Amino acid sequence: MSTKNQLGEFLRARRAGLQPDDVGMASCGTRRVAGLRREEVAVLAGINVDYYTRLEQGRERHPSPQVLGALSQALRLDADARDHLYRLAGAVPDGQPVPTPDRISADLRQLIDGYPLAAAFVINRALDILAVNALAEALYSPFQHADNLARMAFLDPAARQFYPRWNWTAEATVANLRQAIGHEPHNSRLQELIRDLTRQSGEFTRLWNAHAVRGKTREDKYFLHPDVGPLTLSYQALDVRDAPGQQLVVYQAPPGTPSAQALHLLGSLHATRRQSEPGPQRP
Template identity: 70%
Template sequence: MTDNDLGSFLRARRSAVRPEDVGMTSYGPRRVSGLRREEVAVLAGVNADYYTRLEQGRERNPSPQVLDALSRALCLDPDSRAHLFRLTGAVPGHDAVRAPQAVGTALRRLIDGYPNTPAFVVDRALDLLATNALTDALYSPFEPPDNLARMAFLDPAARHFYSRWEWTAQATVANLREAAGFEPDNPRLRALVSELTERSPEFGRMWDSHAVRGKTRDAKEFFHPQVGALSLTYHAFDVREAPGQQLVVYHAEPGSPSAQALSLLGSVHATSR
């Protein structure tokens, strides 16, 4: 680390971007590889002297708008963009890249490789993007099992399926509130919130509380009509190749009644299929 990490980072990233990468025509002899300072300034829409001061460490407090512009000018990926914000002590706004709907082939194979525990992928709107066989079995009481929020608030099966429905509902709404902070203009998310608010007074009440919570790790209590009570723990993992997607894996305590019930549920579901 140096006393001008911001300037060092900007210079390194500038040297990695060629004029043709950003649609600019190269002219004259170039003393350094990559973009000139003046070219970065033009691309970011800032004064060239101001950008020079940033690199030299004479200006250390650029606004979030300037940082966003520099991120675009330097073709920064999400991790590099977040690092740029951290170097200045600023907080990045919502991710400009909307969470993709497609789940990669490798990730699908990964969740299918969990035959003894439910595993699935959701986006920020809590749409179920990919599920393994045991997830399909777990959520079989719902028609259809397509979105965790719609399932919790609009499907009659939810009140019996979720042993702690109120807790589950509050956590679900808090997840959507966090998602709205990342993607406030996401039409899918806006439509979902509008539908739930219109059709469920309880959702509207919880939504107005503005509680925010992300998926990390927690215990869940279910009651499945085919195998009875299930006490499971889940872990949620960010999918780095697809920002906004999360891999969620449930598991039961080895040798517990819930583990036995999960195994039975998998066998019943496989037989029915």
């Protein structure tokens, strides 16, 4: 994955994703480029077109916060995409990024095991699954290796059935990784993951080149588990304060709902299998 001109690539991709109608501009003449022209973005942002061209070409890499704010408005960036733009330009005032630790604390291990009625697990910015509780292990049991949410979504054959809204899941997963690379542009684990997925998945490559950026949302998650059928789960994603970059994710279902009953059954089935067929210890 190239890291030489991520700022310019991001600007080009977001410019290509906007049409004149999206920003209240008239479309005149034959358009030879997808989306807005550079001149149109420059007008919307109130900056010199030559300066904007240098930004896209990588000849200018450190625009001022004022210019970044103007570009955020011109390109209609949401909060996640705006933060990503600032990070790419080195304008985020929170110092050097802290590498995400790959091990969880004993207290966090105890916490996730304390959710008997919810699937709880811990991930890092690369979406590696660092630890799971029993119900999360049961939830992800259809996958051959439940080790990385991105690899699971794009490379495991089980994903297309497990995620009924696979297209939405794929888009959200890539957008999460785009946000992560903004936080840690030199993270070798992230770079290796993105290289591997780009090489092995055309769908990932297409979505990666779209430069969408998004953090975790609060939308319900939909699953189709081969043992218990459909599941609709709400979830929380909580930052781990003593391990920057780690997140505790908790999936649960409202009491008394079919999904809650299915989740309980899934836990019971998985516990029975673990007792009769002991395997390696979960992380």
